[in-house]
Amino acid sequence: xxxxxxxxxxxxxxxxxxxxxxxxxxxxxxxxxxxxxxxxxxxxxxxxxxxxxxxxxxxxxxxxxxxxxxxxxxxxxxxxxxxxxxxxxxxxxxxxxxxxxxxxxxxxxxxxxxxxxxxxxxxxxxxxxxxxxxxxxxxxxxxxxxxxxxxxxxxxxxxxxxxxxxxxxxxxxxxxxxxxxxxxxxxxxxxxxxxxxxxxxxxxxxxxxxxxxxxxxxxxxxxxxxxxxxxxxxxxxxxxxxxxxxxxxxxxxxxxxxxxxxxxxxxxxxxxxxxxxxxxxxxxxxxxxxxxxxxxxxxxxxxxxxxxxxxxxxxxxxxxxxxxxxxxxxxxxxxxxxxxxxxxxxxxxxxxxxxxxxxxxxxxxxxxxxxxxxxxxxxxxxxxxxxxxxxxxxxxxxxxxxxxxxxxxxxxxxxxxxxxxxxxxxxxxxxxxxxxxxxxxxxxxxxxxxxxxxxxxxxxxxxxxxxxxxxxx
Amino acid sequence: xxxxxxxxxxxxxxxxxxxxxxxxxxxxxxxxxxxxxxxxxxxxxxxxxxxxxxxxxxxxxxxxxxxxxxxxxxxxxxxxxxxxxxxxxxxxxxxxxxxxxxxxxxxxxxxxxxxxxxxxxxxxxxxxxxxxxxxxxxxxxxxxxxxxxxxxxxxxxxxxxxxxxxxxxxxxxxxxxxxxxxxxxxxxxxxxxxxxxxxxxxxxxxxxxxxxxxxxxxxxxxxxxxxxxxxxxxxxxxxxxxxxxxxxxxxxxxxxxxxxxxxxxxxxxxxxxxxxxxxxxxxxxxxxxxxxxxxxxxxxxxxxxxxxxxxxxxxxxxxxxxxxxxxxxxxxxxxxxxxxxxxxxxxxxxxxxxxxxxxxxxxxxxxxxxxxxxxxxxxxxxxxxxxxxxxxxxxxxxxxxxxxxxxxxxxxxxxxxxxxxxxxxxxxxxxxxxxxxxxxxxxxxxxxxxxxxxxxxxxxxxxxxxxxxxxxx
Numbered sequence: 001x002x003x004x005x006x007x008x009x010x011x012x013x014x015x016x017x018x019x020x021x022x023x024x025x026x027x028x029x030x031x032x033x034x035x036x037x038x039x040x041x042x043x044x045x046x047x048x049x050x051x052x053x054x055x056x057x058x059x060x061x062x063x064x065x066x067x068x069x070x071x072x073x074x075x076x077x078x079x080x081x082x083x084x085x086x087x088x089x090x091x092x093x094x095x096x097x098x099x100x101x102x103x104x105x106x107x108x109x110x111x112x113x114x115x116x117x118x119x120x121x122x123x124x125x126x127x128x129x130x131x132x133x134x135x136x137x138x139x140x141x142x143x144x145x146x147x148x149x150x151x152x153x154x155x156x157x158x159x160x161x162x163x164x165x166x167x168x169x170x171x172x173x174x175x176x177x178x179x180x181x182x183x184x185x186x187x188x189x190x191x192x193x194x195x196x197x198x199x200x201x202x203x204x205x206x207x208x209x210x211x212x213x214x215x216x217x218x219x220x221x222x223x224x225x226x227x228x229x230x231x232x233x234x235x236x237x238x239x240x241x242x243x244x245x246x247x248x249x250x251x252x253x254x255x256x257x258x259x260x261x262x263x264x265x266x267x268x269x270x271x272x273x274x275x276x277x278x279x280x281x282x283x284x285x286x287x288x289x290x291x292x293x294x295x296x297x298x299x300x301x302x303x304x305x306x307x308x309x310x311x312x313x314x315x316x317x318x319x320x321x322x323x324x325x326x327x328x329x330x331x332x333x334x335x336x337x338x339x340x341x342x343x344x345x346x347x348x349x350x351x352x353x354x355x356x357x358x359x360x361x362x363x364x365x366x367x368x369x370x371x372x373x374x375x376x377x378x379x380x381x382x383x384x385x386x387x388x389x390x391x392x393x394x395x396x397x398x399x400x401x402x403x404x405x406x407x408x409x410x411x412x413x414x415x416x417x418x419x420x421x422x423x424x425x426x427x428x429x430x431x432x433x434x435x436x437x438x439x440x441x442x443x444x445x446x447x448x449x450x451x452x453x454x455x456x457x458x459x460x461x462x463x464x465x466x467x468x469x470x471x472x473x
Numbered sequence: 474x475x476x477x478x479x480x481x482x483x484x485x486x487x488x489x490x491x492x493x494x495x496x497x498x499x500x501x502x503x504x505x506x507x508x509x510x511x512x513x514x515x516x517x518x519x520x521x522x523x524x525x526x527x528x529x530x531x532x533x534x535x536x537x538x539x540x541x542x543x544x545x546x547x548x549x550x551x552x553x554x555x556x557x558x559x560x561x562x563x564x565x566x567x568x569x570x571x572x573x574x575x576x577x578x579x580x581x582x583x584x585x586x587x588x589x590x591x592x593x594x595x596x597x598x599x600x601x602x603x604x605x606x607x608x609x610x611x612x613x614x615x616x617x618x619x620x621x622x623x624x625x626x627x628x629x630x631x632x633x634x635x636x637x638x639x640x641x642x643x644x645x646x647x648x649x650x651x652x653x654x655x656x657x658x659x660x661x662x663x664x665x666x667x668x669x670x671x672x673x674x675x676x677x678x679x680x681x682x683x684x685x686x687x688x689x690x691x692x693x694x695x696x697x698x699x700x701x702x703x704x705x706x707x708x709x710x711x712x713x714x715x716x717x718x719x720x721x722x723x724x725x726x727x728x729x730x731x732x733x734x735x736x737x738x739x740x741x742x743x744x745x746x747x748x749x750x751x752x753x754x755x756x757x758x759x760x761x762x763x764x765x766x767x768x769x770x771x772x773x774x775x776x777x778x779x780x781x782x783x784x785x786x787x788x789x790x791x792x793x794x795x796x797x798x799x800x801x802x803x804x805x806x807x808x809x810x811x812x813x814x815x816x817x818x819x820x821x822x823x824x825x826x827x828x829x830x831x832x833x834x835x836x837x838x839x840x841x842x843x844x845x846x847x848x849x850x851x852x853x854x855x856x857x858x859x860x861x862x863x864x865x866x867x868x869x870x871x872x873x874x875x876x877x878x879x880x881x882x883x884x885x886x887x888x889x890x891x892x893x894x895x896x897x898x899x900x901x902x903x904x905x906x907x908x909x910x911x912x913x914x915x916x917x918x919x920x921x922x923x924x925x926x927x928x929x930x931x932x933x934x935x936x937x938x939x940x941x942x943x944x945x946x
Binding site: 052053054056057058060061064065067068071072075076081084110111113114117118121275276277278279280282283286287290291293294297298303333334335336337339340 | 525526527529530531533534537538540541544545548549554557583584586587590591594748749750751752753755756759760763764766767770771776806807808809810812813
């Protein structure tokens with residue numbers, strides 16, 4: 001039916017001219033609008049015959065269309081594709097504002113949520129593939145310093161803003177807002193670096209290393225703050241042992257995965273090459289990626305920490321020139337899966353943004369203050385990088401986006417109750433959401449600008465680094 | 474934690490010898506057993522911290538391990554990999570028989586079910602890619618004849634067996650059992666043909682064409698029988714208009730998709746090539762695949778019918794030598810996604826088999842009779858192929874597996890109630906399940922044997938056909 005309608009969109013006489021004209025984007029734009037509204041009809045009738053599979057299929061169609069249309073439009077104005085995906089996701093997710101709720105259930109679909117999680121896992125695995133454990137250790141000290149500053153400064157700045165604007169609030173509210181500002185959403189930065197082919201620069205490695213350490217520290221802070229509030233509710237205090245266990249598990253995973261992984265990974269490939277069945281190389285890569293992601297999640301860390309570690313562990317030397325593994329690299333094989341799954345994450349991340357929070361001026365003031373300190377707090381990170389040949393502005397910018405991590409922190413705070421009052425009240429939560437939106441949307445163009453403004457030089461250095469890193473795996 | 478344990482599995486002194494020895498399979502076998510039982514602990518404790526995503530990650534790890542281990546073991550004894558996946562799936566799904574229920578919830582996970590559905594959609598899309606609309610029309614008359622015979626003969630044989638063994642049962646029970654035997658599960662056959670590189674032989678095209686027509690006819694029969702029983706329950710009769718609508722929708726989809734698709738597909742690629750964003754070729758292919766799968770499901774057809782049609786519509790001429798699409802073919806790009814998703818379908822299909830149904834002798838008699846007529850009914854298909862140069866046994870064998878389609882039919886029958894009695898009673902349902910298991914497990918080795926017994930000749934003809942079909946797209 002739909003196909004017939006698409007055909008009817010263009011009258012016979014100028015159909016060919018139309019398709020070959022520059023209005024091609026308009027055609028696909030019309031198609032997406034049509035599909036979105038048609039999906040609405042189908043779901044509104046509640047008669048999707050074969051149920052959830054059918055919902056997911058049309059969901060994927062709409063997501064692919066929105067991602068490619070958004071990505072293309074933004075690349076045409078020299079912005080990263082990921083920004084287009086986020087913006088088109090926001091549009092899709094806020095169609096209720098114009099009275100259309102046909103895609104609302106995509107936000108609550110567990111399957112789409114898991115597909116989007118698999119997407120971000122695959123993206124971080126890909127980014128990990130472009131580096132190695134050794135290269136990460138080379139920038140380890142710098143990353144650690146950047147991460148430490150990027151946690152401590154925003155934490156106290158956030159605390160200060162909260163105490164200044166809400167003098168009557170509980171101290172735990174200030175602490176929680178401070179904690180929310182410490183998070184770094186590595187997904188956005190990783191994607192921008194990939195989009196502009198800068199993933200293997202030293203700046204990228206420092207940012208990614210710091211973001212991973214940040215994730216670990218953010219978890220620790222969150223666990224401690226949550227534990228302290230829980231204990232305060234019961235009139236007790238959190239035991240030092242409990243705090244120690246949280247810290248030990250998180251740090252233990254990162255070092256454990258990299259140390260044991262460095263030992264085990266080549267041996268797993270040696271076992272894998274004996275298999276006669278096809279598709280072994282990609283299956284092994286996915287196996288290790290999902291296994292480490294799962295292990296991270298079991299320890300309460302974000303699965304992407306495990307996925308990034310898995311990517312770091314894979315080296316071409318493990319599988320190159322092994323006939324049963326074929327000629328493709330793991331990068332080649334993982335790319336189509338990334339093309340399929342990664343946009344689902346960014347479209348969905350846009351969809352869950354609720355534009356209605358921009359309506360309250362008090363919220364806007366709070367949001368503006370938080371956003372300013374969110375930027376300042378992470379820009380300070382760049383200053384502690386001593387090597388002046390590096391682009392320190394870019395390093396600071398790369399740490400800015402709070403993304404889904406900030407939302408998760410704020411969401412947990414909204415769910416915590418102390419003396420009958422939520423630690424993060426609805427208005428404060430909305431302000432955090434706005435801070436997250438702004439830091440997430442501003443970073444991609446800012447980072448791209450910063451890393452490509454002197455592009456001729458940058459390009460040469462980046463490609464040289466690329467060659468070096470391949471020559472010394 | 475697990476990684477540490479894996480390390481401890483092999484004592485330091487002989488670790489290297491162990492990994493490089495022929496016992497490598499044993500190592501991975503041990504790993505899978507360990508993981509399966511470890512997964513059990515985690516789930517039993519009910520403390521999977523980050524919830525469903527974590528469950529899916531460990532589920533994927535276990536599925537990938539089981540699929541590759543099973544596939545490899547069966548390829549070593551010269552059987553198709555898919556049989557190994559099915560058998561290892563059956564083992565995983567029946568671990569409750571040895572008192573272990575740590576992976577039981579994989580059977581009911583909606584997300585794994587949808588991932589497996591996406592897997593079979595991708596597989597049928599891949600198989601469709603290896604052929605074209607024109608080639609399918611060339612074998613169209615033969616396929617139609619094969620499909621007709623393959624529906625009519627098993628239908629009346631099944632009716633006869635049911636009337637013979639259950640003389641007291643309602644006539645609708647006989648009709649339903651007949652209908653259950655008409656189904657062809659094209660997934661198994663398509664996978665075997667792909668595993669042995671025979672997807673582009675004329676036999677393969679006839680089987681796949683017939684299986685698709687079968688799916689359409691099976692749907693029509695099911696809709697009519699269900700409608701007649703529903704009407705009988707209300708003391709009325711099914712209107713001819715309702716029957717006509719079912720038939721028209723199903724046939725209309727297949728012809729509509731192919732006719733309009735042939736016109737629209739090249740034009741969609743012309744629009745797509747103007748996009749500057751990366752990953753457009755694969756995104757367009759997935760878009761059309763999911764769109765047609767969704768359209769099929771909206772008309773009550775299996776989504777795989779749409780996916781196969783989408784594969785038929787894609788021709789290399791649409792995108793070859795277009796710089797923005799890169800050098801890879803759609804086949805190259807879809808393969809990694811297939812390596813990821815397809816085994817999920819076959820492992821899951823094995824998992825939902827309940828071995829306990831083999832315990833009742835009455836059920837076994839019924840099952841044996843049904844299995845015999847299931848084979849005979851589809852073997853007759855081969856006899857109506859007039860071209861004696863074709864492998865008619867293979868064509869008949871390719872139609873034998875009932876797979877999930879048979880299970881779905883029987884399941885619907887078990888849910889239908891006439892005069893207070895289920896149309897398909899539990900014992901009869903179990904017999905149908907056994908028939909489905911046997912036809913599904915026997916087909917892969919039988920089909921492989923039949924298509925490769927004169928392999929030197931076959932190989933030349935197959936590769937010639939492959940060249941021809943590429944030269945005349």
